[in-house]
Every structure is written in C-alpha cells, then in structure tokens.
Amino acid sequence: MFSIKRRFVLSAGAAIAAASLMSLPAMAQTTTIKISHQFPGGTMEQGDFRDRLTRMFAAEVEKRTKGSLKFEIYPGSSLMKTNAQFSAMRKGALDMSLVPLSYAGGEVPETNIGLMPGLVTSYEQGAKWKDAEVGKELSRILNEKGVVIVSWIWQAGGMASRGKPIVEPTDAKGLKVRGGSREMDMILKEAGSAVVTLPSNEIYAGMQTGAMDAALTSSTSLISFRLEEVSKALTTGRGKSYWFMLEPLMMSKAAFDRLSKDQQAAVMAVGAEMEAFALKAAKADDVQVANVYQKAGAQVVDLNDATVKRWQDIARTTAWKDFAGKNENCSKLLKLAEKTL
Template structure:
C-alpha cells in the first residue's frame, strides 16, 4: 500500500497502553480538561494536518488512560488565542498546552531561536537525538525555568514555495522578498541578498497572493496544509536533506503540569513520548507528498544537493550562528552543544 500523509498510523493506538490508571483510580473531582491550542488547520483524528491530528490523538489517549479523569480539547487555527500570544500564555499558566513553533518565541526568550537555526539540524536523526543529548537537556531545563515543559519533541524539515522564481541556491535569493521563519534564517537570507518579511505561516498565502512575498520558507506540512501550491509556481523540497529544520514541540505550562496529580503527569509524559514517533513519520511522509502535490499543480520542483545545503550552512555559520552565540553565554553554550550533535 502506498503511504500518504492521510494514512500514517500511530503505532501507539494499536499497541497496549503502556501506562494507564486503574479503573478505581479516577479522581473524584470533575474531569480536568486541558485546552490545547495551535495555529494549524483543524481536522480529525485521522484526517488533516498531522500536527492537529497529533494533538487530537494525544488528547484521546490521555483521556483513555485516565478513564476520563483528564481530557483535552483542541483549538486549531489560533481559534483560542493568536499565534504569537501562546508562548507567553503558557508561561503564565493562562494556556494549558500548545503545539508551537519554538522559534516564534525568540523575541521573548532568545535561546529558543536554536529551534530554527539554519544548518544546525540537517536530518531527522540529528533532531531526534537532541532529546537525550546535552543540547536537548539544556534547552528543556531553560524552558522549565521560563515556565514551560516539553511534552513531545517534534522536528520538521522545510522547503521553499516560490511565487514565480525558484529559490534553491543562496545566489537565487538576491532581490527576492522572502519569509524565512526565524530571526536567524532572516539573517542568512539578508546575507544572500534577499529582503525579508516576518509573518506566521498561516499568513503566507495572502502575502504571496498579493505579491508582498516572492517566496516563503516553511515546513513541508505547512506548504501542504495552507494550500500554497495555489499561489506558487516553484517548490524547493526538504526531502532527504535540508538546512531548514524547525522544532515544533508539544508544550505544557509548567504551573498547570505541576498542579496535576503525579499519576496524570506520568500519563501526559508517556503519551507525549509516544507522539514523537508519529510526528517524525508523518513529517517524513509530508516531505515526499509536498513534491507530488506541487508537481500535480504544475509547479517546478527542485531538491537540495549536499553541496547546496553546505553553501547555506556556511553562510549561516558566519552570520546567524555568530550572532546567536554573541547574544548571551546561555546562547553560546546551546549553540556549542548543538554543533557537537551535528
């Protein structure tokens, strides 16, 4: 059977629950309902953007394993609160959970820009290894100090949708208006001669439609879910290798998490860990599907060579990496650990 982004199956659903509360352990109080917010299009447990599906499967599994004592309600499309407000709300305990592009919070916590540092992660294996590597431990501890706990580590490769002209090599960027997705990616684009535009991924379509953007870098999943093939004539994929990798973890407010009973905390973290395999597999499927979808729409599709990735990485090393490391001792430490994981 051909695997598509619509039929990636979460193995955890078919397997016995690894951790569940016994029947008699349901809490006497009314069920706890966690509000889970994200900016991506809504769907169902089995259809739509995998990030929305991941949140829904997480909520369903948590409810199942706590016998209804702990539930989750998913609010897609920034319907609960605006995209950029979610990180601060998590820190304050005003939002329970969010699947959030970590680099969006770089203005508030500069260290998290490592989550979309061009060229630091170039394949899924490197990203997956962060969770147990020193860089991941330092990043997780930093977020805990800021009031947020990582529940699931989710990485996504990204590509470039072009309104008319392909953006493959750094030289292609000269004179183009490009959305990079992070402060650091913007620095690399500027060094390559582009004018940068900053906006969330759910605003790319309108900007490209009006000509405010010539090209946009975003995850393969967003390239599909936001239907950018309708306004793009070119695509540079992230399949196989990429210099654009984004950390989009499932997060929970530390104050909310620590206010829950230990048994509920354990269920959250166990189910969260199971979601990581689902997320990686679904992201890889989307890396392939995006090329098929854009080609079908008539777009010119290009892949990246190892040499091209290195050229982007070299620019990043001399611009974004240096700038990030100079921002604070904490940033310098995180970058050094990230380089060790390359």
C-alpha cells in the same frame, strides 16, 4: 431534644461526606486542558498531522487517566493569536500548545535555536537532541521560563516561490522572502533578500498579494496552507535541507504542576509515544508536498549536500555567531548542538 439530636447527626454526616470527597485522589477529579495551535483542524484520521497528533494525544491521555483529564482543542488560532501562545503558556493563561519554538525568540532568545539554519540537517540528527546534552539544557531553560516540552517534533522545510526555484543562496538575491525565524532571516539578508516576518498561517495572503516572493516553511504547512495555489516553484526538504524546525507540543509548567503525579506521568508518556507518529508523518509530508506541487504545475527541485553546505557556511558566520553572542545560555546551547552534527 429530638430536633437537636437530629440536627447533630445530619451535621456530622455532612462533615463526614465532605471529608470523604476531600480525601479522594486527584485522579478522580476531572480537569479540562485546553490545547491551542495555528493549523487547520481535522480529525484523528485526516488533516494536518499536527492537529491529528493533538487529538490522538488528548484521546490517549484521557483514556489512561480514566477521564480525570479531558481536553479541548482549538485549531486555526481560534482560541488566541498564534504569536501569543508561548507567552500565554508561560503565564499560565494557556494550558498547552503545539507551536514552532522559534516563534518565542523575541521573548526568550534561546528558543531561536529551534530554527537555526543548517544546525540540524536530518531527522536522525534532530532526534538525538532530546536525550543529548543540548536537549537537556534546552528543557532546563524552558522549565525555568515556565514551559514543559511534552513531545519533541522536528520538521524539514522547503521554499515555495512565486517565480523561479530558490536553490542556491544567489537565487534569493533581490527577493522578498519569509524565513520563519530571526536567524533564518539573517542568512537570507546575507544572500541579498529582503525579509518578511509573519507566522506560517499568514503566508498565503502575503504571496497572493505579492507582499512576498517566496517563503520557507515546513512541508506540512506548504500543504496545509495550500501554498501551491500561489506558487510556481518549490524547493523541497526531502532528503536534504538547511531548514529544520523544532515544533514541540508544550505545556504550561503552571498547568503541569497542578496535575497529580500519575497524571503528569500519563502526559509525558503519551507525549513521548507521539514522537514516532510525528516523525513518520513529517517524512511522508516531505514526499507528498512534491506530489502536490507537481500536480499543480509547479517546478519542483531538491537540494544536495553541496548546496546545503553553502547555506550552512553562511549561517556559521552570521546566524550562529549572532545567536552565540546573545547570552551565556545561547552560547552553551549552540556548542552543545554542534556536538550532534
């Protein structure tokens, strides 16, 4: 009799304990989020600002969620290949990534608007997108595709060259050039270039071997991937550029939806706060890249309004027209983006 009563008490106690654990709020449970990106790893204080941003973001979200969210960061495409990241987020196989949006253009045509030549020509204009109609529509489309934008990050870019500076469209004729997106490649083709398609972390090898003569990429990548070692000239993106890239910190919607409301709020709040850091760092790199290349002995030149307009005029009749004809979403996005010009 005693044994039966004792077993009953123990069983009841175990059931109560289990019920108590199940009733704990989601914030009390620990979830580990993996963040992947293609850029060199560093620390919160030093290195490529995009890697620093992911580390700062992770530390602050962990703090605000009292440790219920923890993060593992995989720089240098160490978790998965660069071009696989967006697709993996859509499928829920990757939690987060900071990746050029246009890299997903083959899978989701609408994302090519993130590197549309001449559509964004200043940081101030790019900053308008998030709260403008174009940003809301792009967010809606990405949500439907299974991805959430956490931080809106814009970067100006320039062109490193193994030979002469490439400033005017005529300068690109006959050269093998990496543009960075399908649409950027279109204006290069119109200018007479042979285009080379590969992610930014593979540019160094391409230029070193002569597989390409020049490459357009962000100021930060021009520095982080040490392209000054294989370049004799640089056309900068400081001040003016027809190459502005949307490179957001994104999260798989499947991973986002698994979080509690408080965790979601922390992720989005910290993501928004990181945008000021990204803007300041991107602008600083636009200046720093010129110093790095000058020190390496490269010829450094800047763009002016007239030159940017000549590239933009080519873009209107080639890349913009082609993009608008892709589907109804693309057409609508382009019209909304033009409102910010």
